[in-house]
Amino acid sequence: MQRSYSRLLGVVGKPNTGKSTFFSAATLVAAEIANYPFTTIKPNRGVGYVRTPCVHEEFKVQDNPRNSLCLNGIRLVPAEIIDIAGIVPGAWEGRGLGNQFLDEIRRADALIHVVDASGGTDCEGKSCKPGEHDPIEDVQFLEKEINMWMLTILKKDWSKISRTAETDKKGLIHHLEDRLAGLSIKRQCVAEAVRRANLNLDRPVSWTDDDFYRFIDNLRRIAKPMLIVANKIDLPTAKANIERLRKLDYVVIPCSAEAELGLRRAAEKQLIDYKPGDGTFKITQPEKLSAGQINGLEAIKEKILSTNGSTGVQEAINTAYLKLLDMITVYPVEDLEHLTDHNGRILTDAYLIPRGTTARLFAYIIHSELGESFLYAINARDKRRIGEDAILKDRDVISIVSAQKRA
Ligand SMILES: Nc1nc2c(ncn2[C@@H]2O[C@H](COP(=O)(O)OP(=O)(O)OP(=O)(O)O)[C@@H](O)[C@H]2O)c(=O)[nH]1
Numbered sequence: 492m493q494r495s496y497s498r499l500l501g502v503v504g505k506p507n508t509g510k511s512t513f514f515s516a517a518t519l520v521a522a523e524i525a526n527y528p529f530t531t532i533k534p535n536r537g538v539g540y541v542r543t544p545c546v547h548e549e550f551k552v553q554d555n556p557r558n559s560l561c562l563n564g565i566r567l568v569p570a571e572i573i574d575i576a577g578i579v580p581g582a583w584e585g586r587g588l589g590n591q592f593l594d595e596i597r598r599a600d601a602l603i604h605v606v607d608a609s610g611g612t613d614c615e616g617k618s619c620k621p622g623e624h625d626p627i628e629d630v631q632f633l634e635k636e637i638n639m640w641m642l643t644i645l646k647k648d649w650s651k652i653s654r655t656a657e658t659d660k661k662g663l664i665h666h667l668e669d670r671l672a673g674l675s676i677k678r679q680c681v682a683e684a685v686r687r688a689n690l691n692l693d694r695p696v697s698w699t700d701d702d703f704y705r706f707i708d709n710l711r712r713i714a715k716p717m718l719i720v721a722n723k724i725d726l727p728t729a730k731a732n733i734e735r736l737r738k739l740d741y742v743v744i745p746c747s748a749e750a751e752l753g754l755r756r757a758a759e760k761q762l763i764d765y766k767p768g769d770g771t772f773k774i775t776q777p778e779k780l781s782a783g784q785i786n787g788l789e790a791i792k793e794k795i796l797s798t799n800g801s802t803g804v805q806e807a808i809n810t811a812y813l814k815l816l817d818m819i820t821v822y823p824v825e826d827l828e829h830l831t832d833h834n835g836r837i838l839t840d841a842y843l844i845p846r847g848t849t850a851r852l853f854a855y856i857i858h859s860e861l862g863e864s865f866l867y868a869i870n871a872r873d874k875r876r877i878g879e880d881a882i883l884k885d886r887d888v889i890s891i892v893s894a895q896k897r898a
């Protein structure tokens with residue numbers, strides 16, 4: 492069995508902010524998009540990409556990617572994304588679609604909070620005059636919804652848990668971990684949240700409501716790190732709101748999901764030359780586009796790409812995976828001389844793995860047999876041997892030598 496290393500990004504927010512548009516633009520999965528709340532009911536799941544500079548140019552080889560794509564020196568490494576139904580105030584108590592979709596957050600390792608930065612959607616997700624709604628409220632409300640939902644899970648049977656924890660030897664962290672295991676929250680996150688909240692581990696029965704909330708708020712920030720996608724920057728009322736959103740304690744990424752979706756679809760049909768995350772594009776088949784389509788594309792170039800640098804969708808995914816989740820890319824090869832796999836294909840795979848992964852753990856990630864029979868690894872850059880505990884670095888090209896074979 493392979494070791495699990497993949498991470499899942501959850502796209503969250505109130506209804507009608509552009510979550511499914513963002514998701515579709517990132518994955519090209521056709522998700523339903525409409526200008527009313529609760530368009531999405533069942534979560535959409537798809538594969539987006541993390542964009543990183545490929546190593547093939549540095550090694551002066553032509554690559555044949557298999558698990559990823561390489562477009563003009565840019566390696567696009569697959570990364571899973573889930574588009575979750577809209578969350579409204581009171582969802583934790585069952586309002587709107589209830590807490591069934593808050594449950595989807597269980598599986599996510601990091602969250603992309605899509606906010607309508609133009610202020611054109613009210614707190615229930617209904618369209619209103621742009622500028623009328625304050626998106627800062629959306630950030631505060633979502634924090635509260637997730638906190639209250641987690642708190643409800645934690646508080647279930649709390650009196651029993653806290654009494655047992657005071658008497659048995661396992662300690663409170665163990666019991667908290669047990670209670671929160673269903674939320675994909677790990678022990679070290681629980682321990683860190685207890686430390687940050689400055690709680691008395693010996694007397695859990697004495698925890699006040701304030702103590703609980705402080706603990707949960709810290710735990711959410713650690714275990715479900717979040718960034719804000721300030722969407723709909725193509726609307727003029729977004730600009731001032733983005734400056735205000737930046738004052739909050741989150742990374743804020745200005746974005747036009749709609750523009751990205753248009754560009755990705757045009758690129759898919761080979762009408763334009765555009766890679767996700769590019770700051771510009773070239774129209775390659777003008778004869779196949781109407782005057783209106785050309786104007787639309789030019790408007791995206793002028794109003795979004797040239798002022799914002801990009802549409803923001805790719806930047807959000809990269810920031811979530813590389814900063815919030817602190818992941819790196821590593822390329823396994825079998826033949827160090829030619830950087831090939833066992834089929835003679837060059838730099839076929841790029842893996843997105845957590846920073847801190849050791850050479851041996853990486854072997855396990857590729858295949859458990861390779862992990863079990865691991866002897867040592869070799870770094871293709873300097874041809875040095877590295878041991879099982881050596882920590883891999885971003886863009887390392889690694890050959891693993893095992894008692895059975897190389898990979
Ligand atoms: N102006 C503008 N509109 C956008 C943008 N992104 C999405 N929209 C529009 O916002 C509306 C809602 O988009 P969806 O993607 O369905 O929103 P959602 O957040 O998934 O909505 P629910 O599934 O109902 O929660 C649609 O009319 C989109 O076309 C954007 O970047 N700019």
Ligand SMILES: [Mg+2]
Nearest residue numbers: 510511530531
């Ligand atoms: Mg949706």
